Amino acid sequence: MANDREVLRLIWEGRLPVCFQLNSEEVCGLHTPDPFYLMVPRLSYFPLVTDKIRKHFVQYIHSDKQDSEMWLDFSGMALKWHYPIGVLYDLYSADIQLPWTITVHFDKFPEEELIHCQSREAVESYFMSCIKEADVLKHRSQVVSNMQKKDHNQLWLGLQNDKFDQFWAVNRKLMEVPGDDSFKYIPFRCYRGEEPFLQRLIKPLTEEGQRKTLLNLIEEVYPNEKVRVTTHGIEPPMDTPLQWMSEHLSYPDNFLHLCIQA
Amino acid sequence: ELTRPWRVQILQELQRRDKHLIGFENYEKAIEMSSWVKTGDA
Numbered sequence: 001m002a003n004d005r006e007v008l009r010l011i012w013e014g015r016l017p018v019c020f021q022l023n024s025e026e027v028c029g030l031h032t033p034d035p036f037y038l039m040v041p042r043l044s045y046f047p048l049v050t051d052k053i054r055k056h057f058v059q060y061i062h063s064d065k066q067d068s069e070m071w072l073d074f075s076g077m078a079l080k081w082h083y084p085i086g087v088l089y090d091l092y093s094a095d096i097q098l099p100w101t102i103t104v105h106f107d108k109f110p111e112e113e114l115i116h117c118q119s120r121e122a123v124e125s126y127f128m129s130c131i132k133e134a135d136v137l138k139h140r141s142q143v144v145s146n147m148q149k150k151d152h153n154q155l156w157l158g159l160q161n162d163k164f165d166q167f168w169a170v171n172r173k174l175m176e177v178p179g180d181d182s183f184k185y186i187p188f189r190c191y192r193g194e195e196p197f198l199q200r201l202i203k204p205l206t207e208e209g210q211r212k213t214l215l216n217l218i219e220e221v222y223p224n225e226k227v228r229v230t231t232h233g234i235e236p237p238m239d240t241p242l243q244w245m246s247e248h249l250s251y252p253d254n255f256l257h258l259c260i261q262a
Numbered sequence: 263e264l265t266r267p268w269r270v271q272i273l274q275e276l277q278r279r280d281k282h283l284i285g286f287e288n289y290e291k292a293i294e295m296s297s298w299v300k301t302g303d304a
Binding site: 010011013038040041049099160161162232234235236240241244 | 263264267268269271272273275276277279280282283286289290291292293
């Protein structure tokens with residue numbers, strides 16, 4: 001049961017200062033727009049926090065492009081909107097100084113690198129599909145399928161509006177382990193550079209019933225490699241139990257997102 | 263579990279992480295909602 005409220009609060013309140021600037025090649029006219037500075041939640045997704053960015057920059061680009069889909073890059077790498085913001089930061093953090101400077105584009109959408117996101121509904125749909133997938137892994141889908149539509153809405157609105165209590169009032173049900181001490185499998189994704197993320201079926205307990213740790217997970221996913229693991233901007237100790245990690249360090253989509261460095 | 267070394271270390275690292283935000287307090291918050299937003303079907 002995710003009952004360590006002190007940790008849950010700190011995870012929820014993770015923030016990043018970002019400096020958004022318009023791609024200089026897209027500036028139309030004599031005036032270059034000022035950068036736009038914003039404090040963004042690590043747990044959110046860029047399309048949920050960039051309405052103001054679009055409004056700020058759209059008046060400075062060519063009128064033909066003003067209805068185009070906005071996309072972002074950091075240091076030449078297109079930022080995947082369907083990764084939580086904190087994951088994107090942790091992936092590139094070795095090269096980032098705060099504030100994190102991100103370039104805003106309205107032109108030349110990188111079709112090969114990004115999927116389209118025309119609206120918040122696309123983010124909601126993706127977010128809910130992750131929650132459902134995580135529940136399949138943890139509870140054979142028994143929790144999420146017994147929820148009502150209003151519970152699904154409350155999860156989404158809690159994330160969208162940055163409301164911890166609203167979100168956790170429902171999310172605690174997804175973190176329960178009735179009758180057992182652990183989930184069936186641990187929902188996690190491992191990220192390494194530009195490679196697609198990795199997922200494996202990993203149980204939180206050994207065959208003997210002992211609690212597995214982060215080290216056990218790493219040994220199963222990356223055998224014979226010595227790697228560092230970052231999540232939420234920290235390196236959790238390798239002896240942290242997986243079940244506790246899943247309950248306390250998962251993102252709102254109910255997955256652990258682990259950034260791997262050699 | 264509150265006193266387990268791994269939990270204490272995680273807590274300390276999270277607190278240390280947030281010290282990097284000192285100096286950026288005047289940044290506009292991306293999400294500012296004064297109360298719950300309620301939607302629903304009648």
